[in-house]
Amino acid sequence: MTTASLIALDWGTSSLRAYRLGPGGRVLDRLHLPWGIMHLPPAPDGTADAAPDRGFERAFDAACGAWLRDEPELPVIACGMVGSAQGWREAAYLDLPTRLDGLARRLVRVDRGDRAPVHIVPGLIERDGLPNVMRGEETQVAGVLAALPADLVADGDVLVCLPGTHCKWVSVQAAEVGHFDTFMTGEVYAALRGHTILGRTMRDAGAPDEAAFARGLAVAGSEAGRMGPLSTIFSSRTLGLTGTLAGTAQADYLSGLLIGHEVAAVAAALAREDRRPRIVLCGDAGLCGRYAQALRRHGLGEPTLTEQATERGLWQIAVDAGLVRD
Amino acid sequence: MTTASLIALDWGTSSLRAYRLGPGGRVLDRLHLPWGIMHLPPAPDGTADAAPDRGFERAFDAACGAWLRDEPELPVIACGMVGSAQGWREAAYLDLPTRLDGLARRLVRVDRGDRAPVHIVPGLIERDGLPNVMRGEETQVAGVLAALPADLVADGDVLVCLPGTHCKWVSVQAAEVGHFDTFMTGEVYAALRGHTILGRTMRDAGAPDEAAFARGLAVAGSEAGRMGPLSTIFSSRTLGLTGTLAGTAQADYLSGLLIGHEVAAVAAALAREDRRPRIVLCGDAGLCGRYAQALRRHGLGEPTLTEQATERGLWQIAVDAGLVRD
Numbered sequence: 001m002t003t004a005s006l007i008a009l010d011w012g013t014s015s016l017r018a019y020r021l022g023p024g025g026r027v028l029d030r031l032h033l034p035w036g037i038m039h040l041p042p043a044p045d046g047t048a049d050a051a052p053d054r055g056f057e058r059a060f061d062a063a064c065g066a067w068l069r070d071e072p073e074l075p076v077i078a079c080g081m082v083g084s085a086q087g088w089r090e091a092a093y094l095d096l097p098t099r100l101d102g103l104a105r106r107l108v109r110v111d112r113g114d115r116a117p118v119h120i121v122p123g124l125i126e127r128d129g130l131p132n133v134m135r136g137e138e139t140q141v142a143g144v145l146a147a148l149p150a151d152l153v154a155d156g157d158v159l160v161c162l163p164g165t166h167c168k169w170v171s172v173q174a175a176e177v178g179h180f181d182t183f184m185t186g187e188v189y190a191a192l193r194g195h196t197i198l199g200r201t202m203r204d205a206g207a208p209d210e211a212a213f214a215r216g217l218a219v220a221g222s223e224a225g226r227m228g229p230l231s232t233i234f235s236s237r238t239l240g241l242t243g244t245l246a247g248t249a250q251a252d253y254l255s256g257l258l259i260g261h262e263v264a265a266v267a268a269a270l271a272r273e274d275r276r277p278r279i280v281l282c283g284d285a286g287l288c289g290r291y292a293q294a295l296r297r298h299g300l301g302e303p304t305l306t307e308q309a310t311e312r313g314l315w316q317i318a319v320d321a322g323l324v325r326d
Numbered sequence: 327m328t329t330a331s332l333i334a335l336d337w338g339t340s341s342l343r344a345y346r347l348g349p350g351g352r353v354l355d356r357l358h359l360p361w362g363i364m365h366l367p368p369a370p371d372g373t374a375d376a377a378p379d380r381g382f383e384r385a386f387d388a389a390c391g392a393w394l395r396d397e398p399e400l401p402v403i404a405c406g407m408v409g410s411a412q413g414w415r416e417a418a419y420l421d422l423p424t425r426l427d428g429l430a431r432r433l434v435r436v437d438r439g440d441r442a443p444v445h446i447v448p449g450l451i452e453r454d455g456l457p458n459v460m461r462g463e464e465t466q467v468a469g470v471l472a473a474l475p476a477d478l479v480a481d482g483d484v485l486v487c488l489p490g491t492h493c494k495w496v497s498v499q500a501a502e503v504g505h506f507d508t509f510m511t512g513e514v515y516a517a518l519r520g521h522t523i524l525g526r527t528m529r530d531a532g533a534p535d536e537a538a539f540a541r542g543l544a545v546a547g548s549e550a551g552r553m554g555p556l557s558t559i560f561s562s563r564t565l566g567l568t569g570t571l572a573g574t575a576q577a578d579y580l581s582g583l584l585i586g587h588e589v590a591a592v593a594a595a596l597a598r599e600d601r602r603p604r605i606v607l608c609g610d611a612g613l614c615g616r617y618a619q620a621l622r623r624h625g626l627g628e629p630t631l632t633e634q635a636t637e638r639g640l641w642q643i644a645v646d647a648g649l650v651r652d
Contacts, residue, residue, distance in 0.1 A: 130550045131564040166560065181553055182560045184522065191517040196510065224456045227507055228591045229556060230584065234492065234508045235456040242457045258556065265554045 002028055005324045007064045007074050008314035009118075011082035012136060013038050017310070018063035024326070025315030027308070029067070035059035037081050037088070056088040060118070068116055075323040077314050079121035080136035083108065088118070093125035093133060097178045100142045104320030121317055124177065132182055136310070137168045143313030144280050144306050145172065152278060159270075159277035161303070163287045165190075169266055171277070181269075183262045189255060192233060198254060201240045203247035208286065212249035216256020217294055221264055229261045255290065263294035270300070279303040328354055331650045333390045333400050334640035335444075337408035338462060339364050343636070344389035350652070351641030353634070355393070361385035363407050363414070382414040386444070394442055401649040403640050405447035406462035409434065414444070419451035419459060423504045426468045430646030447643055450503065458508055462636070463494045469639030470606050470632050471498065478604060485596075485603040487629070489613045491516075495592055497603070507595075509588045515581060518559060524580060527566045529573035534612065538575035542582020543620055547590055555587045581616065589620035596626070605629040 002022050010017040014036035020029040035041055040055030041062060049055055068074060083091035091108035103121055110118040123135035141160050145153050152158065153175050160170040165186040171179045193199045219225055225232055236254045239245035245253055270277070279295060281288040281303045292303050319326045328348050336343040340362035346355040361367055366381030367388060375381055394400060409417035417434035429447055436444040449461035467486050471479045478484065484498040491512040497505045519525045542562075545551055551558055562580045565571035571579055596603070605621060607614040607629045618629050645652045 125568075127568065130545065130558065130561040131568045131570075132560070133564055133567060181557055182564075183553075183556045184524075184560050185556050187522050188514075188518070188556060188559075191521045192514070195517045195521045196513050198510075219456065226591070227509075227595065228554060228587060230509045230511050230514060230588055231507055231591065232456065233514075234458070234510050238457040238459055241459060242451075242453065244457075261554060262556055265552070265557065269553065 546586025
């Protein structure tokens with residue numbers, strides 16, 4: 001077995017991803033477990049835990065106990081909701097504006113007696129205007145920046161888009177994170193689909209209907225789209241009623257509408273600020289493809305796609321913190 | 327018992343409102359039953375109905391059987407989802423643009439042998455651009471217009487706003503309905519509250535928190551509001567996290583955000599068209615008060631409030647159709 005350098009955990013609300021990283025941050029092993037902080041493994045005898053740490057310990061052991069038994073001195077770093085008030089230890093948010101190398105100076109250490117301590121990465125908070133928070137995405141952004149040309153990060157204007165349940169758009173100008181926005185697009189889509197009249201006429205398509213997605217995108221960017229998503233979403237139903245949008249096309253059409261409205265809002269904000277940042281997309285490949293399509297449609301150019309940003313970000317932060325040597 | 331002139335039914339998806347109207351459309355009796363077209367009363371012996379009409383007949387009898395036994399010759403008119411494909415009889419939509427006296431010429435008659443026939447009011451459809459439909463609201467608009475000064479309706483520009491699950495904004499210019507918009511604001515609010523992370527930190531306030539509502543309204547109309555509702559709604563959570571919005575204030579804050587975005591979109595559309603219509607609000611008093619506040623905030627003036635529009639509209643359509651004499 002190759003000797004490892006770091007154990008890195010991406011520990012969110014609903015799942016736990018563990019990475020065994022070798023020299024240079026190369027991924028040697030990976031594990032995906034369902035033990036998110038809100039779904040920790042129960043005690044083997046079914047009793048309630050005396051201390052809340054117990055559930056975290058069991059999940060931790062399931063994820064990397066075997067790796068640590070082989071190499072007990074490996075440093076461990078973790079990001080995500082594990083650092084929230086409901087997590088293993090709360091890691092106070094880092095305030096914006098900030099450079100991301102500041103994350104390494106604010107790691108929160110979970111001491112575990114004679115066993116390996118866990119270092120938790122703090123999230124970011126923007127307090128100006130409407131407050132905004134992230135936990136986990138700051139590490140993805142650190143990974144994205146580590147993969148970009150150093151001079152672009154040092155001097156340039158980068159906008160990192162992280163599609164998902166809560167899509168984040170993070171502005172990094174001259175290496176400093178100055179602002180970010182959150183769009184609840186993924187979660188709103190699921191709520192509309194599962195819990196409104198729009199879902200009732202939707203039928204499973206079997207495969208993604210990209211034409212329906214493109215149609216929704218076009219509508220959001222059209223004159224009719226100016227009424228906003230609260231209005232345009234009703235057309236998923238009415239186009240069905242008038243026989244011009246099949247039930248199997250309605251879900252992807254709705255996805256196109258919502259992503260279209262989101263990207264239109266971002267494009268308008270960039271135009272107001274006269275910014276033309278390099279846009280980097282990071283996340284699920286299919287979803288990133290849809291965002292890339294929306295970005296092109298709004299004249300925002302061809303985005304850069306990045307993968308494995310979390311692993312790379314955790315490695316970078318561990319290097320910055322001196323837990324490992326690069 | 328005063329002699330009645332008309333039985334009028336407002337028959338929607340989830341409830342049935344029945345009115346016994348006297349001369350001039352005066353309400354003599356009213357009944358509110360849970361027998362919407364998707365919740366018809368079951369057969370007394372619990373068996374499945376051989377014909378779908380049976381459930382409608384039972385609901386109808388529960389609503390106005392006694393009134394018709396006293397006065398079997400009373401004409402009966404009904405509006406709402408009872409005229410949909412899932413209703414008692416489908417009443418084909420009337421196309422826009424149209425004057426609302428056209429509704430009376432397109433009533434669909436449910437023949438019931440030797441018993442009183444039921445006349446069902448058609449809905450409206452707009453096919454240009456994104457299609458839009460209504461069933462029931464056309465009757466409310468007819469009732470609103472009947473309550474306005476005749477010269478305002480004949481020559482003026484009226485915008486009727488019907489807040490609710492699906493809020494309708496109906497443009498009536500020189501007595502003709504030319505366009506309407508639907509905003510799913512009420513249903514989106516319920517889905518966000520019940521089925522997203524936003525609901526998890528909300529606490530029951532006991533009474534409406536009007537300050538929180540006004541705050542949401544202000545945010546939607548602010549610079550931050552330009553990112554649109556998919557983004558601003560996340561602040562219901564983050565303002566809670568940062569300790570500046572109590573759990574008991576979050577639901578009304580969210581309501582303010584959504585209604586604020588809706589009214590901002592309508593205000594912007596009116597500005598683009600250089601229109602300054604007389605705005606009439608009709609619906610639940612509390613909700614209409616909130617919309618009125620949003621309208622004032624966006625410089626749209628003091629709206630007219632109308633009540634009992636459905637009863638008045640059903641009466642007006644029955645008069646137009648010659649079912650009763652005014």
